[in-house]
Amino acid sequence: MTIRVAIAGARGKMGTEAVHTIMNNDGMELVSALDYKEVGTSLGLLEEFPNHYEVPIYTNFVELVRETKPDVLLDLTNPLCVYERTKQALLHNIRPVVGTTGFTEEQLEELQQMATEKQLGCIIAPNFAIGAILMMKFAKDAAKYFPDVEIIEMHHDQKLDAPSGTGIKTAQMISEVREAKKQGHPDERETHTGARGANYDGMHIHSVRLPGLVAHQQVLFGSTGELLTIRHDSLNRGSFMSGVTFSIEEVMKTNTLIYGLENII
Numbered sequence: 001m002t003i004r005v006a007i008a009g010a011r012g013k014m015g016t017e018a019v020h021t022i023m024n025n026d027g028m029e030l031v032s033a034l035d036y037k038e039v040g041t042s043l044g045l046l047e048e049f050p051n052h053y054e055v056p057i058y059t060n061f062v063e064l065v066r067e068t069k070p071d072v073l074l075d076l077t078n079p080l081c082v083y084e085r086t087k088q089a090l091l092h093n094i095r096p097v098v099g100t101t102g103f104t105e106e107q108l109e110e111l112q113q114m115a116t117e118k119q120l121g122c123i124i125a126p127n128f129a130i131g132a133i134l135m136m137k138f139a140k141d142a143a144k145y146f147p148d149v150e151i152i153e154m155h156h157d158q159k160l161d162a163p164s165g166t167g168i169k170t171a172q173m174i175s176e177v178r179e180a181k182k183q184g185h186p187d188e189r190e191t192h193t194g195a196r197g198a199n200y201d202g203m204h205i206h207s208v209r210l211p212g213l214v215a216h217q218q219v220l221f222g223s224t225g226e227l228l229t230i231r232h233d234s235l236n237r238g239s240f241m242s243g244v245t246f247s248i249e250e251v252m253k254t255n256t257l258i259y260g261l262e263n264i265i
C-alpha cells in the first residue's frame, strides 16, 4: 500500500529535505502541503520530478483533507501552531508524524488521550536522528551510575524553542532512572539570571544558539575524579531523514501515541 502523506512546513529547512525524501520513496506519495499564508499554489517540483503531478498547497486543513485524503500529516513547523494542528489531524482521522518541538507535558498528555480514544497512530519525535536517540538511551543508562548530570544543547540561531525538544526528552528519560536531586552547592545563587540554565528535576539544561551550528548536544556526567561526556552532532538535516521515513511507516502500524523513537527502534 502506498502511504499518502501531507506535509506542513514544506518550505522550511526540515520540510524542504523531507519533501525530497518522500518524493524519492516508492512506498509513499506526497499528496498535499499545508501552509498558513497564500504563497503560491504548488511546491514547484515538476522540474525535478517531471512524472509527478504538482503537489497542491492548501491553507485550509479541512479542504486539504477532503480533496487529497492523506493517511499521514508530517508536521515540521513551529512550536506555536503544532499542538492545535496535531489535534485537528487526529480529529479528522489523519495520523500525525510530528518533528516539531515545543509541546508542554499537558499537551502531550491530552494528545495521548485523544489518540487512544480514536485508536489512531501518532508519532511525536523530538529527534529523528538515530545517533541522537542512541545518545539519549546511553545517557539514561549512564545516569544509573552517575546521578550528577548537566545537559548542553547547541543549535543554529533560528531556533524558536529553548530548551530543545531533545534536551527536554533527555532529561525526561534520565528522570525515569534517577531520583530528583538538587545539584551544585546548596547555597549557590545566580548573580545573573539564567546562569545555571533551565532546571528539570534538578538537572540543568543549557541552551547555546549560534550561526554555523545545526543540532548538537552533550550530556555531562560528573563523579569523584571522573567525567563522562556523551555527545551527538547532526551536521546536516539529512541526519533526520531515515527517522522521518521510519516514522511515517511505523505510524501506519500503531493505534496509539508514541513520544520518542527510542520506544520503537
Ligand SMILES: NC(=O)C1=CN([C@@H]2O[C@H](COP(=O)(O)OP(=O)(O)OC[C@H]3O[C@@H](n4cnc5c(N)ncnc54)[C@H](OP(=O)(O)O)[C@@H]3O)[C@@H](O)[C@H]2O)C=CC1
Binding pocket: 008, 009, 010, 011, 012, 013, 014, 015, 034, 035, 036, 076, 077, 078, 079, 081, 098, 099, 100, 101, 102, 125, 126, 127, 128, 129, 240
Ligand atoms: N524532530 C527532529 O528531528 C527535528 C525537529 N526540528 C523541529 O522542526 C521544526 C521546524 O524546523 P525547521 O525546518 O528548522 O524550521 P523552519 O523555520 O526552517 O521551517 C518551518 C516552516 O514552517 C512554516 N510554518 C510556520 N508556521 C506555520 C503554520 N502555522 N502552518 C504551516 N506552516 C507554518 C514556516 O513558514 P514561514 O517561514 O513562512 O513562517 C517554515 O516554512 C522546529 O520545531 C524544529 O525544532 C528540526 C530538526 C529536526
Ligand SMILES: O=C(O)C1=N[C@H](C(=O)O)C[C@H](O)C1
Binding pocket: 101, 126, 127, 128, 155, 156, 159, 160, 163, 164, 165, 166, 167, 214, 215, 216
Ligand atoms: O530546531 C532544530 O533544528 C532541531 N530541533 C529538535 C529539538 O528541538 O531537539 C531536534 C534537533 O535537535 C534539531
